[in-house]
Amino acid sequence: MFDGQNVVVDQLVKIIQALQVGRTTGTLVATRGEGPSYEIGTLVFMQGRVVQAKVGRRQDREALNWLSTWGRCKYTFVQSVSSESASPESSREIQSRTTGPLREHSTGPISEAAAEPINETVPYKSKALDYGLQVIERKGLSRVHRRLFLLVDGQREITEFMRLLKLNEFEVLEILYDLQDADIINIPNPLAL
Numbered sequence: 001m002f003d004g005q006n007v008v009v010d011q012l013v014k015i016i017q018a019l020q021v022g023r024t025t026g027t028l029v030a031t032r033g034e035g036p037s038y039e040i041g042t043l044v045f046m047q048g049r050v051v052q053a054k055v056g057r058r059q060d061r062e063a064l065n066w067l068s069t070w071g072r073c074k075y076t077f078v079q080s081v082s083s084e085s086a087s088p089e090s091s092r093e094i095q096s097r098t099t100g101p102l103r104e105h106s107t108g109p110i111s112e113a114a115a116e117p118i119n120e121t122v123p124y125k126s127k128a129l130d131y132g133l134q135v136i137e138r139k140g141l142s143r144v145h146r147r148l149f150l151l152v153d154g155q156r157e158i159t160e161f162m163r164l165l166k167l168n169e170f171e172v173l174e175i176l177y178d179l180q181d182a183d184i185i186n187i188p189n190p191l192a193l
Contacts, residue, residue, distance in 0.1 A: 006031070006074035006075065006076050007074065007075055007076070008072065008073070008074050009072070009073060009074075009075060010071060010072050011070075011071060012030055012067055012068065012070040012071075012073050012075065013067075013068040013069075013070070013169075015028070015075055015077075016028070016043065016064075016067065016068060017169060017170075017173070019043075019045055019077070020170075020173055020177075021121065021173070021187070024045050024077075024079060025045055025079065025080045026044075026045055026077055026078050026079040026080045027042065027043070027044050027045070027077070027078050027080065028042070028043040028044075028045070028075055028076070028077045029041070029042050029075065029076050029077075030042075030043075030067060030070065030073050030074065030075040031073060031074050031075075032070055032071075032072070032073035032074070039055060039056065040055070041053075041054065041055035041063065041066070041067045041070075042054050042055075043063075043064065043067065050064060053067065055067060068170070120157050120158075120159075121157065121158050121187060121188060122154060122155060122156065122157055122188065123152050123154075123156075123158075123176055123179075123180075123185050123186065123187045123188070124152060124153070124154035124185065124186055124188075125149075125152055125153075125154070125184065125185055126183065126184060126185055126186045127183070127184045127185075129150075131184070132149055132179075132184035132185075133146065133149070135182050135183075135184050136149060136179075136182070136184070139182055141178060141179075141182070142175075144165065144167075144175060145175055145178060145179060147165065148161060148165060148172070148175050148176065148179065149179055149184065149185065151164060151165075152176075152179070152185050158172055158173070158176070161176075
């Protein structure tokens with residue numbers, strides 16, 4: 001049973017992104033269509049990571065990608081305070097096939113208006129350049145991680161990173177959160193009041 005009501009949105013991807021930025025734990029259930037074209041998709045978020053994604057026969061990355069293409073649909077989100085729904089082992093395995101972390105965010109439905117500021121988020125370095133590059137090397141992060149870290153200057157928005165690196169929002173967010181998890185950048189929460 002879900003707390004709250006179904007909320008209609010024009011682009012489900014904006015809600016997914018808002019949950020990513022919010023580092024939320026909980027379950028998102030989205031529906032669209034009627035009769036034979038009816039679809040239901042589920043995303044489970046655990047401590048900032050998508051740990052399960054399913055739409056019909058699609059699972060994990062394929063399901064997440066499919067849900068990200070949905071236009072007008074209804075969704076319900078139920079926030080959870082516990083992360084016992086998935087084991088750490090399965091969480092790590094699925095994380096490598098899905099998307100980056102999310103942040104805590106208040107209960108209740110997220111409006112499209114709340115999802116809008118994500119692309120306007122301006123990450124900034126929390127450690128010195130040399131130290132950050134050493135951390136990237138030590139952790140074995142990719143060349144793209146290094147390039148994005150070098151671009152983070154406290155002035156560029158996510159949309160500019162997308163343009164400069166020719167990556168989509170999910171890819172940029174995933175890399176940014178890897179860098180934040182490495183404690184070398186900070187990403188302000190656009191949902192904070």
